[in-house]
Amino acid sequence: MNDQQTATAKASLAAAYDATMDFPTIVGTLIVAGFEGYSVDYRRKVCAYYLPDGDSIELSLPPDDQTVASEFLGETVKAAIREAQTGAAGYTYKGFCRKVKAAGCAGYIVSFLGRRVVYFGRTAETHIEHFPNP
Numbered sequence: 001m002n003d004q005q006t007a008t009a010k011a012s013l014a015a016a017y018d019a020t021m022d023f024p025t026i027v028g029t030l031i032v033a034g035f036e037g038y039s040v041d042y043r044r045k046v047c048a049y050y051l052p053d054g055d056s057i058e059l060s061l062p063p064d065d066q067t068v069a070s071e072f073l074g075e076t077v078k079a080a081i082r083e084a085q086t087g088a089a090g091y092t093y094k095g096f097c098r099k100v101k102a103a104g105c106a107g108y109i110v111s112f113l114g115r116r117v118v119y120f121g122r123t124a125e126t127h128i129e130h131f132p133n134p
Contacts, residue, residue, distance in 0.1 A: 026110060030112070035112065042068050068104060069116055
């Protein structure tokens with residue numbers, strides 16, 4: 001991984017939390033930098049960005065004392081996703097994270113190649129969200 005890719009991963013994570021880039025912009029930025037996807041692990045409080053050659057970088061998520069609920073509430077996770085997609089009034093990524101963790105989402109995997117996000121609970125229940133068509 002080169003210095004530019006490392007900087008792009010760090011900037012993308014910061015931009016999500018400080019609301020300076022939305023999800024589609026972050027995805028586009030990471031693709032241009034050569035990444036094929038990333039994952040967020042709320043239990044370990046890390047985000048990992050992956051290159052096609054197997055190289056990766058793992059970054060710490062901002063401090064947060066909220067734990068992941070034990071029951072995966074797929075409909076609540078979907079509702080939080082819809083708020084993000086529509087830019088609902090008051091939406092923030094930090095608020096999204098709080099909502100999905102309260103709904104039992106332990107993390108998610110973003111695949112640029114597969115054009116989808118897989119949200120998963122502590123019991124490995126999932127919700128798959130496909131990227132909209134361009």
